[in-house]
Amino acid sequence: MASANKPINTDVPEKDVFALHFLQSLSNLRRQNTFNSPEKTNDRVKKIKKVAYVSMARAAGGTNRLWSRALLRRAAKENNKVVRFPRRKKRVTCLRRRRSNRRDPVEEEEAERLRNLVPGGGGMEISKLMEETAHYIKCLSMQVKVMQCLVDGLAPK
Amino acid sequence: MLDSLLTPSTSSHMQTSATTFDHKDFLNHIFASAPWPSVDETHAPQPPPSDVFVDSRNQQIMMMPLSSHHQNDNVDGSSAHALYSGFSATGSRPFHIPQGSGGGPMHQQGQTQRQPQQQASASTDTGGTAVSPSQSRTKVRARRGQATDPHSIAERLRRERIAERMKALQELVPNGNKTDKASMLDEIIDYVKFLQLQVKVLSMSRLGGAAYVSSQSSEAGGSHGSASSAVAGGNQPTGNSNDGLTMTEHQVAKLMEEDMGSAMQYLQGKGLCLMPISLATAISTATSHTRNSLIPGAGDVGGRPSSSNLSGKTVQTMNTLKLNSNGNCMAEGSSSIAVKEAVSISKP
Numbered sequence: 001m002a003s004a005n006k007p008i009n010t011d012v013p014e015k016d017v018f019a020l021h022f023l024q025s026l027s028n029l030r031r032q033n034t035f036n037s038p039e040k041t042n043d044r045v046k047k048i049k050k051v052a053y054v055s056m057a058r059a060a061g062g063t064n065r066l067w068s069r070a071l072l073r074r075a076a077k078e079n080n081k082v083v084r085f086p087r088r089k090k091r092v093t094c095l096r097r098r099r100s101n102r103r104d105p106v107e108e109e110e111a112e113r114l115r116n117l118v119p120g121g122g123g124m125e126i127s128k129l130m131e132e133t134a135h136y137i138k139c140l141s142m143q144v145k146v147m148q149c150l151v152d153g154l155a156p157k
Numbered sequence: 158m159l160d161s162l163l164t165p166s167t168s169s170h171m172q173t174s175a176t177t178f179d180h181k182d183f184l185n186h187i188f189a190s191a192p193w194p195s196v197d198e199t200h201a202p203q204p205p206p207s208d209v210f211v212d213s214r215n216q217q218i219m220m221m222p223l224s225s226h227h228q229n230d231n232v233d234g235s236s237a238h239a240l241y242s243g244f245s246a247t248g249s250r251p252f253h254i255p256q257g258s259g260g261g262p263m264h265q266q267g268q269t270q271r272q273p274q275q276q277a278s279a280s281t282d283t284g285g286t287a288v289s290p291s292q293s294r295t296k297v298r299a300r301r302g303q304a305t306d307p308h309s310i311a312e313r314l315r316r317e318r319i320a321e322r323m324k325a326l327q328e329l330v331p332n333g334n335k336t337d338k339a340s341m342l343d344e345i346i347d348y349v350k351f352l353q354l355q356v357k358v359l360s361m362s363r364l365g366g367a368a369y370v371s372s373q374s375s376e377a378g379g380s381h382g383s384a385s386s387a388v389a390g391g392n393q394p395t396g397n398s399n400d401g402l403t404m405t406e407h408q409v410a411k412l413m414e415e416d417m418g419s420a421m422q423y424l425q426g427k428g429l430c431l432m433p434i435s436l437a438t439a440i441s442t443a444t445s446h447t448r449n450s451l452i453p454g455a456g457d458v459g460g461r462p463s464s465s466n467l468s469g470k471t472v473q474t475m476n477t478l479k480l481n482s483n484g485n486c487m488a489e490g491s492s493s494i495a496v497k498e499a500v501s502i503s504k505p
Contacts, residue, residue: 010325041422041423041425041426041427042422042425042426044426045357045360045361045426048360048361049356049357049360051360052356052359052360053356106339107338107339107342110339110342110343110346111342113346114342114345114346114349117346117349117350117353118349126319127315127318127319127322130319130322130323130325130326131322133326133345133349134322134325134326134329136349137326137329137330137345137348137349137352138329140349140352140353140356141352143356144352144355144356144359147356147359147360148359151359151362
């Protein structure tokens with residue numbers, strides 16, 4: 001518990017950034033030959049969903065956030081791509097938490113569930129996890145707004 | 158470096174030299190500027206121009222009152238008290254006396270000063286009573302009745318950080334007025350699941366497919382939050398879905414003759430599911446009255462997005478769509494595979 005008490009920065013870019021990334025990746029997706037076949041809608045759904053998450057991760061700050069890094073890494077692993085992330089300045093060190101780490105069992109159980117939901121939450125302790133969750137929630141809601149607007153705009157009247 | 162740290166921008170002229178210290182003056186300044194938490198609030202959202210602040214650490218110190226303002230009930234008096242007892246113990250003080258609004262950052266600096274000192278003197282600190290290092294930093298003296306153990310201080314700081322973050326999350330999550338930490342965490346978890354489900358459903362509708370898919374997604378998404386799309390989407394299902402469903406029915410029947418898997422996939426792509434008739438009738442009778450409340454209920458922005466509720470609703474909308482068009486529901490023994498599609502909220 002030696003780090004300073006810096007204020008949390010949970011700023012999220014505007015809707016335009018998210019929309020831009022998403023539309024770019026959608027148009028990339030369309031160019032793929034295997035995409036526009038009428039059958040196999042399930043695959044299309046999965047691809048679109050993956051694209052949505054990846055574009056959200058990129059729009060939200062790329063590799064500057066833990067969850068977006070984890071997301072991008074996971075997506076790249078599925079594609080069997082090798083990714084190289086620049087080294088971050090500070091590492092998450094568990095060594096600093098000495099005996100002052102009070103494990104509240106109720107809290108820990110909830111934290112475990114949260115860790116399963118938020119990407120990259122495995123190695124974090126609770127305060128960092130909550131910070132990442134806040135940012136993740138903001139980005140998710142932004143992404144949902146963008147997608148909803150697109151659907152509304154394109155839906156038949 | 159200490160000098161630059163302690164110079165608030167509002168009172169850059171208040172640089173007294175660090176030779177003698179008067180307790181009374183110090184206390185008068187702190188308590189005379191009584192509403193300094195609120196004063197800081199006006200400053201904090203917009204950090205003052207950084208010509209006085211030398212490095213980013215100053216800005217952090219200036220920003221701190223905003224975050225700690227929420228905790229001002231247990232922080233203010235105690236830390237002012239802590240500083241006072243700390244000064245009385247050592248009799249030396251490196252602080253300058255800031256002006257009124259600087260009283261806020263003043264005590265915050267006391268707190269932030271504690272931490273680097275803790276880091277630096279972790280190995281040599283013997284419970285807060287050791288001789289201060291030669292850098293003439295303040296001695297950390299916890300408030301009365303508390304252990305001066307560095308672990309408990311760290312513990313307290315950690316709890317404060319967690320509370321701070323919990324407050325930030327509370328503002329984000331709708332219905333975040335729960336005071337209990339456990340239930341708040343539950344709400345957070347449910348909300349994250351809900352958002353992920355929304356992304357999934359919206360990506361299904363991106364196929365530009367049938368209208369009932371998009372209306373279904375707008376209904377599911379509209380049960381929480383976006384009222385307009387829900388109201389708009391709520392009017393659609395009855396019109397378009399009937400034709401669409403008969404076509405789908407024929408299509409699925411055709412596919413089923415060839416290969417069950419592809420039929421299932423087709424259904425999944427449409428966002429429909431196959432379930433036993435008994436279950437379907439049970440659900441439809443149970444929810445025929447609640448379905449009417451779905452649409453006006455969706456207009457309510459503060460809807461509670463519990464995951465079980467949501468998946469229940471999605472199943473209902475799908476199911477009632479199916480049942481409305483044809484009396485004999487498509488049922489195949491015990492296959493209710495795609496119900497999982499709606500109910501399970503898997504990792505993206």
